[in-house]
Amino acid sequence: MSELGEVTRHRLVVRFVETDLMGIVHHSNYLQYFEAARVEWLKARGVSYDDWVRAGIHLPVVDARLRYQRPARFDDALVVAARVAEVTRVTVRFSYEITREADGVAVCDGETRLACVGQDMRPRRWPAEVARLLGS
Amino acid sequence: MSELGEVTRHRLVVRFVETDLMGIVHHSNYLQYFEAARVEWLKARGVSYDDWVRAGIHLPVVDARLRYQRPARFDDALVVAARVAEVTRVTVRFSYEITREADGVAVCDGETRLACVGQDMRPRRWPAEVARLLGS
Amino acid sequence: MSELGEVTRHRLVVRFVETDLMGIVHHSNYLQYFEAARVEWLKARGVSYDDWVRAGIHLPVVDARLRYQRPARFDDALVVAARVAEVTRVTVRFSYEITREADGVAVCDGETRLACVGQDMRPRRWPAEVARLLGS
Amino acid sequence: MSELGEVTRHRLVVRFVETDLMGIVHHSNYLQYFEAARVEWLKARGVSYDDWVRAGIHLPVVDARLRYQRPARFDDALVVAARVAEVTRVTVRFSYEITREADGVAVCDGETRLACVGQDMRPRRWPAEVARLLGS
Numbered sequence: 001m002s003e004l005g006e007v008t009r010h011r012l013v014v015r016f017v018e019t020d021l022m023g024i025v026h027h028s029n030y031l032q033y034f035e036a037a038r039v040e041w042l043k044a045r046g047v048s049y050d051d052w053v054r055a056g057i058h059l060p061v062v063d064a065r066l067r068y069q070r071p072a073r074f075d076d077a078l079v080v081a082a083r084v085a086e087v088t089r090v091t092v093r094f095s096y097e098i099t100r101e102a103d104g105v106a107v108c109d110g111e112t113r114l115a116c117v118g119q120d121m122r123p124r125r126w127p128a129e130v131a132r133l134l135g136s
Numbered sequence: 137m138s139e140l141g142e143v144t145r146h147r148l149v150v151r152f153v154e155t156d157l158m159g160i161v162h163h164s165n166y167l168q169y170f171e172a173a174r175v176e177w178l179k180a181r182g183v184s185y186d187d188w189v190r191a192g193i194h195l196p197v198v199d200a201r202l203r204y205q206r207p208a209r210f211d212d213a214l215v216v217a218a219r220v221a222e223v224t225r226v227t228v229r230f231s232y233e234i235t236r237e238a239d240g241v242a243v244c245d246g247e248t249r250l251a252c253v254g255q256d257m258r259p260r261r262w263p264a265e266v267a268r269l270l271g272s
Numbered sequence: 273m274s275e276l277g278e279v280t281r282h283r284l285v286v287r288f289v290e291t292d293l294m295g296i297v298h299h300s301n302y303l304q305y306f307e308a309a310r311v312e313w314l315k316a317r318g319v320s321y322d323d324w325v326r327a328g329i330h331l332p333v334v335d336a337r338l339r340y341q342r343p344a345r346f347d348d349a350l351v352v353a354a355r356v357a358e359v360t361r362v363t364v365r366f367s368y369e370i371t372r373e374a375d376g377v378a379v380c381d382g383e384t385r386l387a388c389v390g391q392d393m394r395p396r397r398w399p400a401e402v403a404r405l406l407g408s
Numbered sequence: 409m410s411e412l413g414e415v416t417r418h419r420l421v422v423r424f425v426e427t428d429l430m431g432i433v434h435h436s437n438y439l440q441y442f443e444a445a446r447v448e449w450l451k452a453r454g455v456s457y458d459d460w461v462r463a464g465i466h467l468p469v470v471d472a473r474l475r476y477q478r479p480a481r482f483d484d485a486l487v488v489a490a491r492v493a494e495v496t497r498v499t500v501r502f503s504y505e506i507t508r509e510a511d512g513v514a515v516c517d518g519e520t521r522l523a524c525v526g527q528d529m530r531p532r533r534w535p536a537e538v539a540r541l542l543g544s
Contacts, residue, residue: 303436
């Protein structure tokens with residue numbers, strides 16, 4: 001059975017430093033929130049960064065898409081739901097939905113696609129156990 | 137005469153803090169590079185943030201799209217070319233191309249769409265002089 | 273009874289973006305960790321940022337001191353212990369100790385001093401209830 | 409002849425993302441500005457990060473001290489003056505003064521001490537040519 005589509009939720013509280021002079025979370029921070037949730041998704045399935053390194057692979061982001069729906073503010077508790085949206089032989093696409101914990105309001109959603117590359121930054125196929133984990 | 141499509145170039149040198157443990161620029165930084173180039177685009181046309189504030193408008197980013205082509209590294213000099221790609225009554229879309237100064241290699245490209253909103257964060261039409269500037 | 277010296281602990285997990293190409297947490301991030309713990313200290317005592325704003329005061333950092341003992345790494349769980357070290361009529365000094373949760377190893381310690389200023393960024397005395405809270 | 413005390417100046421323009429909801433540059437950014445100036449200091453003397461790596465050494469920051477004098481704001485042009493303040497067999501201390509370019513107003517000053525360590529993060533003496541460069 002594939003785990004494709006299973007969601008992991010990451011909770012975070014907006015830091016002061018993440019706001020800008022408009023008084024809202026700067027839009028570049030959401031890529032960092034996405035990443036934290038992606039790490040959590042992997043950790044929940046027993047995969048750590050050290051495992052990638054031991055397998056001799058890196059996972060650079062190759063593209064990203066974000067839609068900002070409502071501004072988040074300092075000290076807001078946010079929930080980032082992450083799931084795998086698509087897996088190919090050399091890439092994986094995660095999708096994300098960020099909501100405000102207090103009232104469930106949609107704050108931001110988006111996607112990032114990551115490539116499987118070796119130490120030389122050239123594409124390579126997923127190791128078998130990773131492919132299994134990602135549900136491909 | 138419309139200025140639509142005119143390019144402004146912003147040069148920057150990658151900071152140490154902008155790298156991550158893969159040894160490359162973290163992908164969230166490119167939204168910050170895009171923004172710096174957008175500010176430069178506006179400044180080159182005589183518009184400063186204070187002007188927006190005086191006009192009672194904010195310009196939050198409402199969506200973004202990035203494509204990472206080649207990793208940039210610590211101390212790389214990068215050139216961010218920014219231009220206006222589309223203007224509607226309440227939004228403007230900027231597009232960006234980042235190249236490595238030394239050899240012109242394409243590093244990252246993308247787009248951000250910004251909305252014209254009032255202090256209350258609700259959409260409003262561009263002030264006339266801004267509309268003119270943006271080439272709409 | 274003064275709360276001077278009482279400790280609040282803030283737990284965080286190191287984000288990927290917070291590392292640098294040395295593979296360790298970039299040293300500028302610790303000021304952000306200190307701040308998150310300071311916010312937690314205040315929240316634990318019923319004070320939110322909105323309260324400062326309503327009271328018409330800002331709390332800019334006027335000096336900081338950090339000592340980096342051991343590097344923290346991606347995905348390390350860290351505990352930031354914050355307490356008030358000194359209060360004067362117009363400033364408060366917080367001190368911090370960051371340890372690695374897994375083994376209690378000291379990672380970083382330091383202090384930040386904040387000034388009480390009005391909207392005009394000029395020093396002013398603490399409002400009475402804040403002075404009480406800070407234990408002065 | 410020792411270069412001890414010679415100053416290198418690094419110019420930068422405050423990015424929007426570097427501000428916070430107080431409308432001023434977040435205090436953690438100054439460590440990043442210090443670092444950019446330190447890199448420039450070294451580059452001006454022919455030293456690049458690749459040279460450190462080839463020499464098998466890292467330069468983690470072991471302590472830092474900052475004094476915030478006046479807030480800097482979005483789009484301010486700042487000048488960071490960096491110089492070597494002290495060199496020991498295994499450390500170097502840089503000092504920094506940041507001023508606003510437009511009027512020379514002092515914005516922030518401080519110091520960072522860096523240790524010479526090997527790949528294993530243990531202290532080691534400066535390579536001879538580095539010691540010479542640092543003026544020890």
